[in-house]
Amino acid sequence: MKKLIIALSFLSTYHLAAQKLPNAEIINLQGQIINAASIKSKGGPMIISFWATWCKPCINELDAFHDYFIDLEDTGLKVVAISIDDSRTMSKVAPFVAGQAWDYEIFLDPNSNFRRAMGVNNVPHTFLLDENGSIVWQANKYIPGEEEELARKVIALSKGEKINND
Amino acid sequence: MKPIFFLFVMVVAFGVNAQQEKLRAIIQSDAQWYLRDKVLDPSGEYFPDERLLGQGFALFTYTDGDFQAGIRYENYQNVMLGFPTGYQGEGITYRYARIRRDNWDITVGNFYEQFGSGLIFRSYEERGLGLDNAMDGVRIITKLGQGLKLKGVIGRQRKYFSKGEGIVRGIDLNWSTNEALPFLGKKGIIASLGGSFVSKFQRNFDPILNLPNNVGAFALRSTLNFKGFNWTNEWAHKINDPSYDNGYIYKPGQAILSTLTFSKKGLGILASIKRIDNMSFRSDRNGQQFDLFINFLPPTSKPHTYALAALYPYATQINGEVGGQFEVNYMIPRGSFLGGKYGTRLSLNSAISNSIDKSPLDDDSRGLKGTQGYVSDIFKLGPILYFSDINGSISHKFSKKLKSKFTYFSLKYNKTVLNDGVGDITLLENLGMDSIININAFVWENQFKLMNGQTLRSEIQWALADGFRGDMAMGLVEWTINQKWTLAVQDIYNYGHPTTSRQIHYPIVSLIHFNGPTRVQLGYGRQQQGVFCVGGVCRVVPPSNGLSVSITTSL
Numbered sequence: 001m002k003k004l005i006i007a008l009s010f011l012s013t014y015h016l017a018a019q020k021l022p023n024a025e026i027i028n029l030q031g032q033i034i035n036a037a038s039i040k041s042k043g044g045p046m047i048i049s050f051w052a053t054w055c056k057p058c059i060n061e062l063d064a065f066h067d068y069f070i071d072l073e074d075t076g077l078k079v080v081a082i083s084i085d086d087s088r089t090m091s092k093v094a095p096f097v098a099g100q101a102w103d104y105e106i107f108l109d110p111n112s113n114f115r116r117a118m119g120v121n122n123v124p125h126t127f128l129l130d131e132n133g134s135i136v137w138q139a140n141k142y143i144p145g146e147e148e149e150l151a152r153k154v155i156a157l158s159k160g161e162k163i164n165n166d
Numbered sequence: 167m168k169p170i171f172f173l174f175v176m177v178v179a180f181g182v183n184a185q186q187e188k189l190r191a192i193i194q195s196d197a198q199w200y201l202r203d204k205v206l207d208p209s210g211e212y213f214p215d216e217r218l219l220g221q222g223f224a225l226f227t228y229t230d231g232d233f234q235a236g237i238r239y240e241n242y243q244n245v246m247l248g249f250p251t252g253y254q255g256e257g258i259t260y261r262y263a264r265i266r267r268d269n270w271d272i273t274v275g276n277f278y279e280q281f282g283s284g285l286i287f288r289s290y291e292e293r294g295l296g297l298d299n300a301m302d303g304v305r306i307i308t309k310l311g312q313g314l315k316l317k318g319v320i321g322r323q324r325k326y327f328s329k330g331e332g333i334v335r336g337i338d339l340n341w342s343t344n345e346a347l348p349f350l351g352k353k354g355i356i357a358s359l360g361g362s363f364v365s366k367f368q369r370n371f372d373p374i375l376n377l378p379n380n381v382g383a384f385a386l387r388s389t390l391n392f393k394g395f396n397w398t399n400e401w402a403h404k405i406n407d408p409s410y411d412n413g414y415i416y417k418p419g420q421a422i423l424s425t426l427t428f429s430k431k432g433l434g435i436l437a438s439i440k441r442i443d444n445m446s447f448r449s450d451r452n453g454q455q456f457d458l459f460i461n462f463l464p465p466t467s468k469p470h471t472y473a474l475a476a477l478y479p480y481a482t483q484i485n486g487e488v489g490g491q492f493e494v495n496y497m498i499p500r501g502s503f504l505g506g507k508y509g510t511r512l513s514l515n516s517a518i519s520n521s522i523d524k525s526p527l528d529d530d531s532r533g534l535k536g537t538q539g540y541v542s543d544i545f546k547l548g549p550i551l552y553f554s555d556i557n558g559s560i561s562h563k564f565s566k567k568l569k570s571k572f573t574y575f576s577l578k579y580n581k582t583v584l585n586d587g588v589g590d591i592t593l594l595e596n597l598g599m600d601s602i603i604n605i606n607a608f609v610w611e612n613q614f615k616l617m618n619g620q621t622l623r624s625e626i627q628w629a630l631a632d633g634f635r636g637d638m639a640m641g642l643v644e645w646t647i648n649q650k651w652t653l654a655v656q657d658i659y660n661y662g663h664p665t666t667s668r669q670i671h672y673p674i675v676s677l678i679h680f681n682g683p684t685r686v687q688l689g690y691g692r693q694q695q696g697v698f699c700v701g702g703v704c705r706v707v708p709p710s711n712g713l714s715v716s717i718t719t720s721l
Binding site: 032056091095098099100120137139144 | 191280284425427431434464469493508623683685718721
């Protein structure tokens with residue numbers, strides 16, 4: 001136990017300067033395993049949205065935001081949608097996304113490794129990150145109209161304005 | 167004392183210096199004040215003595231570079247109606263430390279893991295159901311180069327606030343072939359192969375049966391991805407494993423699962439088949455309900471989210487089933503005549519599940535304790551239909567202000583098996599005694615944008631059933647007052663219930679407040695008795711009436 005305390009105390013004083021997403025295995029739609037920490041923005045804001053094929057509000061959110069996403073290209077925005085579908089429904093994700101004609105980057109997190117590391121309890125849970133990878137806003141819900149709000153925040157963020165988490 | 171000390175050290179050590187992104191917490195708390203409802207529960211058998219029941223948990227996860235540690239505290243005072251009653255009291259149920267360095271990834275303490283799709287090993291949690299079979303032990307993952315990855319696990323599984331006595335150990339090798347065979351990538355092929363072996367140890371004390379102390383299972387899998395096509399196959403075999411689930415028969419178990427999908431922007435197709443024969447695999451041979459499952463057998467049907475269709479859920483029949491699924495998602499392109507400005511989405515899904523062939527043994531017995539149980543021809547179907555589902559939907563956004571979706575469901579639901587829990591061996595001896603309910607359901611959903619950022623979402627649902635729960639109609643209105651408040655009112659009227667006294671209303675009113683990652687929900691409602699499922703696993707929920715509060719936040 002003593003050793004553990006020493007180890008933990010040491011770790012608590014050790015910092016990494018750059019903000020990074022946590023290490024967690026996720027799978028792309030081709031079935032390849034990648035580390036979530038390797039997800040990088042395109043130099044602008046990034047949205048990470050946790051969703052599932054059985055979650056209606058999640059689909060409504062990604063769908064509603066898609067109309068705005070096309071117009072936000074100038075901001076350098078990248079949208080990453082992390083499906084938490086487990087082994088029951090994970091095979092549905094690729095054909096489902098195709099049928100929705102979404103242009104997002106999609107990854108699977110079937111055993112919720114990334115979900116737990118990001119502190120996500122329920123879906124939908126959406127994070128807005130700045131170009132340095134710091135979380136500036138998050139919401140554990142989708143209510144209609146939020147997509148508009150989110151699009152405004154993305155534009156503000158790309159102009160270097162401060163975002164409030166309200 | 168030790169776990170509390172551990173928690174204290176973690177919070178102090180990490181809380182002082184950790185950056186926001188390094189330490190994350192999830193906190194959830196639910197409580198319900200139950201009201202006596204003489205219509206729903208005339209004798210009061212489901213009315214809890216406590217009147218007020220509440221439960222909650224807090225999960226802390228600390229990640230710093232290649233190190234991660236986590237802890238979860240759970241509290242049940244007492245567990246809410248419908249959850250497994252084994253959850254009593256409070257304590258630390260999950261704690262681990264994990265390090266990933268070079269080619270090694272080592273976890274000690276609790277962990278969740280799965281091999282392939284989980285046919286022989288999956289430890290996971292489903293908090294909505296109170297299901298958690300986390301391993302407590304050691305997991306080692308190492309990369310061997312050339313795309314080879316080896317996983318080894320050993321430990322015991324969580325059972326409420328204790329652990330099962332059985333030891334679970336397993337090994338899994340996955341080969342992502344593209345690293346070693348780069349020419350595949352050049353041809354646009356991505357392929358992987360995998361194999362796993364899992365064994366459990368539980369001492370036998372049975373005075374009559376010679377039960378195996380060790381039970382092994384192995385599985386092989388493959389994935390092939392080429393030009394929008396993805397084909398995955400998995401096959402599993404388990405040696406004799408007499409258990410409560412299979413009536414203590416000695417027949418080995420088998421499972422096969424094959425899924426082919428095609429995805430291209432605007433079109434997605436899925437076809438899937440599976441066959442399961444005697445594949446219940448638990449670390450306690452006498453385990454029941456959700457306790458101590460080592461594996462997970464994914465059901466091949468679409469989980470429904472609309473309330474009335476969700477009243478007829480399907481869960482895998484672990485003792486044997488053969489089934490398949492076909493699904494098409496298509497978007498009529500934006501800008502076309504039928505697609506309009508925003509496109510029109512069509513979806514068609516069908517699924518079926520049936521019993522497997524279980525012919526009697528040479529001595530004419532079937533399912534008898536201590537025997538091989540039965541003989542099964544894999545190319546033959548059994549006589550019992552468990553479930554079938556054909557559903558289709560069309561959704562269209564007419565303008566910035568109006569979105570509409572229409573869905574139709576046609577279900578066949580074997581109430582005797584899926585709701586009453588009668589096994590196929592019993593039914594085979596009494597063919598025709600099962601009751602299959604035919605359900606036709608319609609859902610019309612609309613979403614209107616009002617002024618000042620307000621929206622109104624409505625659902626009209628209608629389900630016609632030729633028995634069991636009978637006909638029902640439902641209306642729902644959800645009013646988004648602003649980005650912080652939502653009010654939802656719904657009512658299900660079971661006007662066609664075969665018993666006149668049960669032709670009642672089930673109203674639910676909820677007021678939800680959002681603030682960033684925090685959600686507070688207040689509700690009043692009447693809950694129907696039934697089977698509640700998340701992710702294909704189901705539990706029985708008693709009828710209830712009461713006021714509820716739920717708070718969830720991430721920090």
